[in-house]
Amino acid sequence: xxxxxxxxxxxxxxxxxxxxxxxxxxxxxSHLNFPYSWVGHTPFxxxxxxxxxxxxxxxxxxxxxxxxxxxxxxxxxxxxxxQCYAIDTWQGDPHANxxxxxxxxxxxxxxxxxxxxxxxxxxxxxxxxxxxxxxxQIDILHIDGLHTYDAVKHDYTSWLCKMKSNGVILxxxxxxxxxxxxxxxxxxxxxxxxxxHFEFHHSNGLGVLFLEKPSDPEILTLLNNQNxxxxxxxxxxxxxxxxxxNLNSLNxxxxxxxxxxxxxxxxxxxxxxxxxxxxxxxxxxxxxxxxDEIQNQLNRILNSTSWKLTLPIRLASELLxxxxxxxxxxxxxxxKANDFRNQHGFKALLRRIxxxxxxRNHQVDYNLWFKRDLEIRLENxxxxxxxxxxxxxxxxxxxxxxNSDIGLLEAAIKSVQSQIYTHxxxxxxxxxxxxxxxxxxxxxxxAADSRIKVYHATSNGHISKASNLAIEQATGNFLVLLDHDxxxxxxxxxxxxxxxxxxxxxxxxxSDEDKIHLxxxxxxxxxxxxxxxxxxxGQNYFSxxxxxxxxLVKSINGFREGFEGAQDYDLLLRCAEKVKPSDIIHxxxxxxxxxVVPGSTSINIxxxxxxINAAKQAIKEFAQNNHLIGEVEVxxxxxYRLIEKNPxxxxxxxxxxxxxxxxxxxxxxxxxxxxxxxxQNFSILIIDNRSDEPxxxxxxxxxQSRHPKIKVVRDESPFNYSAINNRAVDLANSEYVLLLNNxxxxxxxxWLTEMMRMACRPGVGVVxxxxxxxxxxxxxxxVILGLGGIAGHAFHLKEKTDPGYFGLATLPRVVTAVTGAxxxxxxxxxxxxxxxxxxxxxxAFNDVDFCLKxxxxxxxxxxxxxxxLYHFESITRGLDTTPEKQARFESEIQYMANTWPNIIAxxxxxxxxxxxxxxxxxxxxxxD
Numbered sequence: 067x068x069x070x071x072x073x074x075x076x077x078x079x080x081x082x083x084x085x086x087x088x089x090x091x092x093x094x095x096s097h098l099n100f101p102y103s104w105v106g107h108t109p110f111x112x113x114x115x116x117x118x119x120x121x122x123x124x125x126x127x128x129x130x131x132x133x134x135x136x137x138x139x140x141x142x143x144x145x146x147x148x149q150c151y152a153i154d155t156w157q158g159d160p161h162a163n164x165x166x167x168x169x170x171x172x173x174x175x176x177x178x179x180x181x182x183x184x185x186x187x188x189x190x191x192x193x194x195x196x197x198x199x200x201x202x203q204i205d206i207l208h209i210d211g212l213h214t215y216d217a218v219k220h221d222y223t224s225w226l227c228k229m230k231s232n233g234v235i236l237x238x239x240x241x242x243x244x245x246x247x248x249x250x251x252x253x254x255x256x257x258x259x260x261x262x263h264f265e266f267h268h269s270n271g272l273g274v275l276f277l278e279k280p281s282d283p284e285i286l287t288l289l290n291n292q293n294x295x296x297x298x299x300x301x302x303x304x305x306x307x308x309x310x311x312n313l314n315s316l317n318x319x320x321x322x323x324x325x326x327x328x329x330x331x332x333x334x335x336x337x338x339x340x341x342x343x344x345x346x347x348x349x350x351x352x353x354x355x356x357x358d359e360i361q362n363q364l365n366r367i368l369n370s371t372s373w374k375l376t377l378p379i380r381l382a383s384e385l386l387x388x389x390x391x392x393x394x395x396x397x398x399x400x401x402k403a404n405d406f407r408n409q410h411g412f413k414a415l416l417r418r419i420x421x422x423x424x425x426r427n428h429q430v431d432y433n434l435w436f437k438r439d440l441e442i443r444l445e446n447x448x449x450x451x452x453x454x455x456x457x458x459x460x461x462x463x464x465x466x467x468x469n470s471d472i473g474l475l476e477a478a479i480k481s482v483q484s485q486i487y488t489h490x491x492x493x494x495x496x497x498x499x500x501x502x503x504x505x506x507x508x509x510x511x512x513a514a515d516s517r518i519k520v521y522h523a524t525s526n527g528h529i530s531k532a533s534n535l536a537i538e539q540a541t542g543n544f545l546v547l548l549d550h551d552x553x554x555x556x557x558x559x560x561x562x563x564x565x566x567x568x569x570x571x572x573x574x575x576x577s578d579e580d581k582i583h584l585x586x587x588x589x590x591x592x593x594x595x596x597x598x599x600x601x602x603x604g605q606n607y608f609s610x611x612x613x614x615x616x617x618l619v620k621s622i623n624g625f626r627e628g629f630e631g632a633q634d635y636d637l638l639l640r641c642a643e644k645v646k647p648s649d650i651i652h653x654x655x656x657x658x659x660x661x662v663v664p665g666s667t668s669i670n671i672x673x674x675x676x677x678i679n680a681a682k683q684a685i686k687e688f689a690q691n692n693h694l695i696g697e698v699e700v701x702x703x704x705x706y707r708l709i710e711k712n713p714x715x716x717x718x719x720x721x722x723x724x725x726x727x728x729x730x731x732x733x734x735x736x737x738x739x740x741x742x743x744x745x746q747n748f749s750i751l752i753i754d755n756r757s758d759e760p761x762x763x764x765x766x767x768x769x770q771s772r773h774p775k776i777k778v779v780r781d782e783s784p785f786n787y788s789a790i791n792n793r794a795v796d797l798a799n800s801e802y803v804l805l806l807n808n809x810x811x812x813x814x815x816x817w818l819t820e821m822m823r824m825a826c827r828p829g830v831g832v833v834x835x836x837x838x839x840x841x842x843x844x845x846x847x848x849v850i851l852g853l854g855g856i857a858g859h860a861f862h863l864k865e866k867t868d869p870g871y872f873g874l875a876t877l878p879r880v881v882t883a884v885t886g887a888x889x890x891x892x893x894x895x896x897x898x899x900x901x902x903x904x905x906x907x908x909x910a911f912n913d914v915d916f917c918l919k920x921x922x923x924x925x926x927x928x929x930x931x932x933x934x935l936y937h938f939e940s941i942t943r944g945l946d947t948t949p950e951k952q953a954r955f956e957s958e959i960q961y962m963a964n965t966w967p968n969i970i971a972x973x974x975x976x977x978x979x980x981x982x983x984x985x986x987x988x989x990x991x992x993x994d
Contacts, residue, residue: 104132104210104238106269106304111236112140113300114274117282118234120148120205126192126221127211128152131173133238134208138181150185152177153195157434166431192221199228208236215248222252232278241271249273264288268301430990433588436580436656438993439979443557443655447486450564458489459563462542462616466532467550468497472507474551474661479511479518482548487559490546492518493539497532498525530625530633537616537624544575545614547634551661552610553582558657562613565651573645574638575613576652578979582659589662591990592872593977595879597650599829600928602642603685603708604877606635610658614641629684631677636684643691654978681706693828705873707932710823716747718800719822719890724753724781724790725808729762731938736769736776738812745818750776753794755785787886788902788912795896803896805913807887809938813838817933821890824878824928831925832891832917834884835933842866845937846888848881848929849914851973854984856962857883857914861987871988878930882921882973886913887937895920906961909954918966 156170240253262276580591629636682698696710770778824833837846847861899919902912
């Protein structure tokens, strides 16, 4: 229990020797870390502590310590005898996000250095800490843990008995209503239950609850927000504090631009001077009037263009400080950052850092995430009936072994023996290991467990031959590939068996995977797409866990010798060409831990350069067997590109470009096409939808007369994007049509050649391009259904050269949809699905709906990064800001939600484990 000598006096009794007026001599907190959401309340919190002089202060949820250390600073400055307790696991939660050990290290170091005599860090859960305190002991409690309604209510209810009868409870984030936050709901309930309270609305809001009527006269004036002047003083002080924290963050990065920094500082100092003058005035009415004026001025600065433009710099400075020690020790990282700056400029580097800050703020600790995911999976298994108990599938696990590390080999075998699903056999081929310990070790395991079969080769044949020798022992229906130092999750075979129950014709099955290090920590989870023909030509994403029908593997004579290093890739491609795509099943669960050891391709395929040549040959043969003739080149370490030969006769294609006025845009678009496009067999059909600018009309008239490839058609109908394009397609006399926005500009000369190569592939429906903003950030790299609601763009705002999640931004791949800003499709397919929806989707989502209709007919929609254009995005028609346009947009959202609910909930070419937050695509999804 907390020592009771700190509990002798009631709240405020020990304040007799403190000049309470000095509480307004506010101290600037010395420990402020990004994010600064709590900083705005530090002036009030420090004042309150000084006013009340508590015996015991407890904080539930300390994180980086902004609120806690501000209170400690006030206690130290005013020589109070308060004992402080910070309770946190320092691991994070779905709202604060999960974070690294560095956070606690920093907090602990600062606490030890400055406040060790009265401050105690208790690293445990809130419930675990309850037994440390006696009832009726705590004076002030700050609740700032998980912010869901149930969580915060639980914390409040659990700790209420520990409060003194005249205690005070603080609740942060009372104005936040998104992301499942529920503090506001509990706060409204408590305000109806307790008569003594007040609140602040800035900095995410702070609720202050008194369990009894306070005795301090000045605090009494704050109740029910009566003393608006004092409340506004705290609000302004808080805004100033936050403002100053941001200014301090600018210092390290704005040294080369002192005029910007000094300008902001001058404006801020002017406001501070006015604020100090304000405090000296005594007329309440004048104070309230001037406070409002200053608040508005502060808001104008905070909302000004210069302030917003420096937001990435302010955020980036925080990360740079944290990275400083690492950067000094990592010359390669410094070189990489410097090269990036030289290639793309300092602003691009800052954007890159800002993106990493945003990503880090939304990421969770993968090890904690996997632990929770596995718990959920195991719970689901308990509730899943055994559906094939009379005729269970036997899995033969294939493991070639050569001079393995005994410890890692034993761990791999134990991961098999620990399987929940018990119908398996482990088929091991010892490929003539020279390590004399291998043979007796394997023999002892085989003697102890009849399911373990061991074959000792008399000569070393390498991995392909050894794998085939292991397969010869197999009697199971399916083969499961396991490397000698990797691990299966305990439930791996259960979910594979479940996939076979759900998909009786399945021939090939694969799961998501991650990497496991020698210290057993996990990293780099790869949450994969469903079967993706174009992507498999660029990388072996199938990989682990890989499960193959035994009869299928034997029909192609197993692994091919001479493809060592890429033997799994080659085996997969030869199997895949023998089966229907619907018989290749993806399990969206991490079932395989790929060991990271020196020399393994789990680190870098460059560790085994012979693997690259083997993979290139396997891809080339697979492509040829699928009627794709070309050469394979490698780039970005382990990623491949099939460059197909151009057809002897180029198919015809019509570029359909609707336009409305926008002379500069349409001129720029047309000239870039004519000057840069190397593909020859194209024509341009411009649909002039009621343009009335003389300059635009003259230009359209001139280019039609000058260029035989160009035709202009006048369309007087009201703007309906779908109808305009449908009528234009009817006019096209070509085999293919390409819908193109007038606010695009060609970048790469081979853009149309690349798109036509993709469109001519058997089974391809729609083809989309890589669209960039003028600053070379990505505008479009495929569409993800469900992202941000209905649909969102993959890799939006990433740098042009950013490879994206596991290289996906650099590889052609099947996607669910592409944007209509640059959409290529065979005219017969366009007509087959009856074009764009003119009735329900006149402006928005018609391209997504169109792609879904094409996909529903069995075609693949493909995005390629090798066709690049700039896109200035909806400049001609503007944004949907009028009430009429908003209503139309809402109806289009509802139509999509009603028409395509299943695929919006689960995009087959994304992954259900990844976030659907528009700003955080391809990051881990938070648990509900």
